[in-house]
Amino acid sequence: KRNNDQILSPVGNSLTVATNIKRKKSESETEANPTKYRQGTLTYSDKVNPVVYLQLLPDSVSTIERINELIDKAVQENKHNSSYEIGDHIIAQFSDDESYYRARIESYSDTAKTYAVYFLDYGNLDENVPVDHLFSYPDELKQIEAQAHKYSLENQSPQTWTKSVLPLIEEKQNETIDFYFINENQSIIRIKFSENDNHIYNNQPRTLNANISGTNKDCFYIHILPDSDTLICEMCELLETYKGEHQTSNQWNINDLCIVFDNEQEKYFRGKILSINNENYDVQCIDYGNILVNKTNDDIYLLNNDELLKQSPLAQKCRLYGVKEENQKKAIEEVIKNITPTENVTITVQNDQDDSCMLVMLFRNNNEIVNDLYQSDNDNQ
Missing domain, CATH: 2.30.30.140 (SH3 type barrels.)
Structure with a gap:
């Protein structure tokens, strides 16, 4: 089990060194053993986060064919519900191409009377689907796992992702790509762009001192010290003098x-x-x-004060680096939500997703590394 001193050093970050060593080993192994690389079809790439969705080859080909057969049959049966709940699995017509795909209800707009849906086999969203474009979900489809696998790209900052990497990724949309896994949990990948693409991945992590400010089911939030202390105090003072005004004309x-x-x-x-x-x-x-x-x-009032409007959100969204989705939720429920707002923690940012989300290593004052506790699929971690 590692401690804080082993990962943070005055001359650099030993986790970075270890990752670089692992990376070099992976590259050398790849040269000697081409099967180290895997293949997938790139179905979607996030526009702000260094995240891609892949259908893994060759298995997904026959699976997608079977899914499409079942979808066609269900659409012909023309079964609809009058309404759907968030989380329901349905067949949805994609607005861009009017084709039908497996999807999950993400939210509902009472104003527009439309649903936002996530396409299970492709990774993208459609935020304005009317109820008559949704169809009942056959039981046989429920037995087939989602074919869109979500991965983060290794060591990407917001700047390199949006300015340099995303244009390269978009050229490969719906094409077969070569990639390999960086971590044992298979949540972070390195995509092969060319024979000499090391410059794309050579971004170093940064270290921050912080407090935990809040949690949700699959992410947590921090206040970065020392700047947040002053900003929070200023915000509280402004809000204490706020004169509430309710929304009257519009919803x-x-x-x-x-x-x-x-x-x-x-x-x-x-x-x-x-x-x-x-x-x-x-x-x-x-x-x-x-x-x-x-x-x-x-309980809800208009935000029409210029001083309150111009300040960016003070809570920084985070997720644990190298930890699978189900274990993210366990870590938050079992550990992170119980960290008091006054406890100082150390964060190393492994992969800036954008200005609103970071992939991080989380260290506590007792040298506990929260990521290490949840990098296994065992229930007894």
Whole structure:
């Protein structure tokens, strides 16, 4: 088990050194053993995060064919529900090509009367699907795993991703690519762009001191020290003098910024509307990351103060580097949500996804590395 001193050193980051050694070993092994590389069809690439979705070859070819057969049959049967719940699996017509694909309901807009859906076998979203473009999901489809596998690219900063790497990735859309896994959990990959592509991946991690400010089910939020201390105090002072003004002429929409009142803490927070269910709202406190659920119009106010508007969100979204999705949730539930806001933690940023999300190593004062506790599929970690 590693400790903080083993990973953080005055002359550099030993995790980076270890990763570089592992990378060199992987490259040399690849030269000697071509089967180290795997192949996949690139189905989608995120526009702001260094994330791609692949259908793994050759297995996905026959699976996708079978999925399409079942979809065609279901569409012909023309079975619809009058409404759907978030998380429901359905067949949805993609707005761009009017074809039908397996999907999952992500959210519903009561204003537009449309659903946002995630396409299970491709990785992309369609945010405006009317209910009559959704079809019932056959039982046989439920037995087939999603074919879109989500991976982060190794060592990408927001700048290199959007300016340099994304244009290269987009040229390979719907094509077969060669890649190999960087970590044992197979969540981070290196894509082969050319014989000499090392410059794409040579980004070094940075180290931050922070407090945990909030958690959600699959991510957590930090305040970066020391700057956040002053900014939080200034924000609290502004909100204490805030004179609440309710929305009167128009309805609230998803992603609207607002001021939200938390009855338990008896405090105002800057917020963002995440979901709307009739006249109840789930609102994220953008300076802390936590979500206040089932808020009513009585608790939500207009954000029309210039000083409050111009300040970027103070909570930085994070996910654990090299940890699978199910273990991310376990780590948050079992450890991270129990870290008090006053405990100082150390963060090393392994892979900046964008200005709103970072892949990190999380160190506690007792030298515990939270990532190490959840890098196994065993339940007893």
